[in-house]
Amino acid sequence: MKKKTVPSMIKDPHLIKKRREQMIKAAVHLFIEKGFHRTTTREIAKHAGFSIGTLYEYIGAKEDVLYLVCDNIYEEVRERLAQHLKQEGAGLERLKQAITAYFLVIDEMQDEVLVMYQETKSLPNEALKYVLEKEMDMAEMFELIIIDCLKSGELMITEDKVKLLAQNILVQGQMWTFRRWAIQRHYSLSEYTKYQISGLLQVR
Template identity: 50%
Template sequence: MTNKDKLHVESSIKDENKIIERRQQIVDAGVKLFKEKGFHRATTRELAKAAGFSIGTLYEYIRTKEDVLFLVCDNIFNEVTKCLSQFPADTGTLTALEEAIRQYYLLIDKMPEEFTIMYQETKSLPKEAMHYILDKEFEMVAIFERMLKGCVEAGSLNLDDNAIYLAANQIVIQGQSWAFRKWALQKRYTIEQYIKLQTTMLLQGILKFG
């Protein structure tokens, strides 16, 4: 990994489109393998086989097993950013906030293994990469902070900065709880039911606080 404008994984391949395509295959294989065996027990040779590559081809796109874990984590944040970019912070409406929460939770429902692996295995990354991922986590919380502040500025909510920060963290945490506990929660709730209940409880608490 190198650190220029952002941390990235080195590759000997020059074709950027090919890198994106092959690395997505590696990420998909890594998620399945890490879920089955755990990050530490999985080997790069097993990873290459799961991705359908020779070990030599694999090393053209990544250098270490930690690179794959980093790519899994970074892919999550790219998807979250893409998902939430359609909700400007200055809309200031509770309806927009509710829909942003809904879309974020639906994304988690599509990527439960990725989110679980990220939180279980981030500690296995080199320090520089681990801090990069943790910074990305703060950025994710900050997206909801900005939305909540927009609601406050529009008069839809009445919260101070401390309450806004806690509420933003709560939104992120409750969404990720679906990934960690989906095996149990889905026995009682659909994802839409879970979203409705969590959002209702969150907003009722915020409105009562305000």
């Protein structure tokens, strides 16, 4: 699906990027504190450091800010994973490294991930479909590595479980954020990652 175009009255791409990054940071803070529906665009503008008039030079509606938050998160995760997957390594070790990299980026973007999954339902249908497709794209990145592990005989699951394993990896990474109030009291990210890899892949 084609990426949603967020309207902007400004033509300078560098300025658009800068201002929207400020909006995203402010919106994440407010959405966590108040929720999407109770947050106003005026509050987002104020927390971002500019006027409501300036804000509407870079977006068309409040839903655009939520879309930018979601799109930014997926792009960040995808880019980091893609960079990692270009590195040397193969088979099971490569899969472990990919899971570790994914969990790390989720840890670094905990607030954004939490907002995304709490508020995605508020997106318009077109934007929601695009965001969900991005989720499937991430799953497919893991599916390709899992299939390589099957071919090398390092992972003992049947082909019909490849998609489920990929989805489980995504969910376990997200759980570090969703259940952080309980999990992070008892485990470091390194411990959590080690235990999840062991459980997911049935390896030591």
